[in-house]
Amino acid sequence: MNQIKQIHAHTLRQGTLSLQLLIQKLLNLHPPNLSYSHSLLLNSPSTSSFPFNKLLQSYSRHGPFSQALSLFTQIPSPNLHSFTFLFSACASFLRPLAGQSLHAHLIKLGFPLDPFVATSIIDMYSKTGLLQHAHNLFDEIPQRDTASWNSLIGGYARNGNMGIARDLFDAMPTRNVVSWTTMVSGYAQNGLYLEAVEVFLKMWREEGEVMPNAVTVASVLPACANVGALGLGMSVDEYARREGLIENVFVRNALVEMYGKCGSIERARRVFEEMGRSGRRNLCTWNSMIMGLAVHGRAGEALELFDEMRARGFTPDDITFVGVLLACTHGGLVHQGQNFFKSMEKDFSITPKLEHYGCMVDLLGRAGLLNEAYNLIKTMPMEPDSVIWGALLGACSFHGEIKLAEIAAEFLFKLEPWNTGNHVILSNIYASSGKWNSVAEAWRLMRGKQQKKAAGYSIIELDGIMHKFLVEDKSHPEYRDIYLLLSELMFIMRRQVDDEFNLDCGD
Known part of the structure; x- marks a missing residue:
């Protein structure tokens, strides 16, 4: 700040040029000193829009929005850059009405709608949920650049409409890394993990000229984790190291999560x-590692890591406690789990969410404490969802508890009327207790729904290509060769069993 004060003194003697330098210095601070910059501008004789635009750009990133709007009205002669920065502020702080008014003001003043400004407006409409406005403006642009395509595609992806996003993507005359990354992250964030992997592979192998960046890699790794594509994930890891992307903390966090979910906990x-x-760990890093250890049944290591995380000065959040409670669940640590659950509000001011109650119901249920689990459900401050009741029903199935199973199933029938699997679980509980009339009634109710259970499928990765198989599937282009090989394997297995049987009889 001493240097800045010296520049300020110099500014008072020399004028606008030094003022611009001073404001630039103030805005480059971490965090930028916006109030000081604003005060300087309002008390200077400058009529140039440049320092105003620099400050407006900072307000668009850091806020508050009210200050950005106020500053815009004070610019002596706003230009297209001024409008662009304020459109960016409207997008960042989700102010669609202000954005619409600004768009109308731009048109009224007669400014030309060049691709750069048009893209900022499309981006504003897309991020504030006004997709039809964004699409209408996109259709009006005589010359669309790649950025305008990317903004509209990103808007549809954020709103979950991947069909339109894909149609736009396929229609693009040229694509850059942002285009591909938008599709990969869009599919992944909407739970379409196989599609995310397929788009990434097409970018990586078929296009060749556009290579993944750190954001692309951090977007595809969660998709690899969710489809179990360990081989591809390892290849992406190698690529990230080779290209120097591994230094990005988001890439490394995604690698920790991917390896953990794909069963490679040591990696x-x-x-x-x-x-x-x-020294690059953040809270997300600790959470991912704790969660990975927890789901692999390494409860002791997960809880040790939790203690180490706290000792290093990290404050746990609600996600941390999901991992901790999962560790207790998989380790059968009932008392520890109960203590951690109580400590959330008491020691960390974290209000338990549905996920935490679900972990506790699962923990108590696995330990056979079914009444305690049911009582916890009844005292929840929010309505239990299908996951909560499903955990109780699963525990009742394991321990053969009929009464609570019927209660849980009744709620599940209402919450998931399409899920016939709940009828199957209940009928199996009846069957294990010899209540055959109840079994018949459960199956009668299931048939009355006239719904089939969703077919199970497997995804297999081979040479970086994802293959999806249903039961008795014949949709794969090489299904004849696959079934022929399976027949040969079955023949070899049967012959080996017969040989061993004959050898035993001979002895």
Whole structure:
């Protein structure tokens, strides 16, 4: 600040040029000193829009929006850059009405709608949920650049309409890395993990000229995690290291999560330890590692890591406690889990969410404490969802508890009327207790719904290509060769069993 004060003194003697330098210095601080910059501008004789635009740009990133709007009205002669920065502020702070008014003001003043400004407006409409406005403006642009395509595609992807996003993507005359990354992240964020992987592979292998960046890699790794594409994930890891993307904390966090979910917990631990040596861990890193250890049944290590995280000065959040409670669940640590659950509000001011109650119901249910689990459900401050009742029903199935199973099933029938699997679980509980009349009634109710259980499927990765198979599936282009090989394997297995049987009889 001493240097800035010296520049300020110089500004008072020299005028606008030094003022611009001073404002630039103030805005480059971390965090930028917006109030000081604003005060300087209002008390200067400058009529140039440049320093106003620089400050407006900072307000569009850091806020508050009211100050951005106020500053815009004070610019002596706003230009297209001024409008662009305020459109960016409207997008960042979700102010669609202000954005519409600004668009109308731009038209009224007769400014030309060049591709750069048009893209900022499309981006504003897309991010504030006014997709039809964005699409209408997009259709009016005589010359669309790649950025305008990307903004509209991103808007549809954020709103979950991947069909239109894909149609636009396929229609693009040229694509850049942002275009591909928008599609990969859009599919992944909407739970379409297989599609995310397929688009990434097409970008990586078929296009060749446009290579993934750190954002692309961080977007595809969660998709790899959810479809179990360990081989592809490892290839992406190698690529990230080769291209220097591994230094990005989001890439490393995604690697920890991917390896953990794909069953390679030791690789996840190695990436985690690498991040510790470089000092790049954040709360997300700790959460991913704790969660990975928890789901692999390594409860002791997960809880030790939780203690280490706190000792290093990280404050746990609600996601941390999901991992901790899962660790207790998989480790059968009932008392520890109950203590952690109580400590959330008491020690960390974290209000338990549905996920935490679900973990506790699962923990108590697995331990056979079914009445305690049911009582916890009844005292929840929010309505239990299908996951909560499903956890109780699953525990009742394991322990053969009919009464609570019927209660849980009744709620599930209302919450998931399409899910015939709940009828199957209840009928199996009846069957294990010899209540055959109840079994018949459960199946009668299931048939009355006239719904089939969704077919199960498997996804297999081979040479970076994802293959999806249903039961008795014949949709794969090489299904004849696949079934021929399966027949040969079955023949070899039967012959080996017969040989061993004959050898045993001979002895």
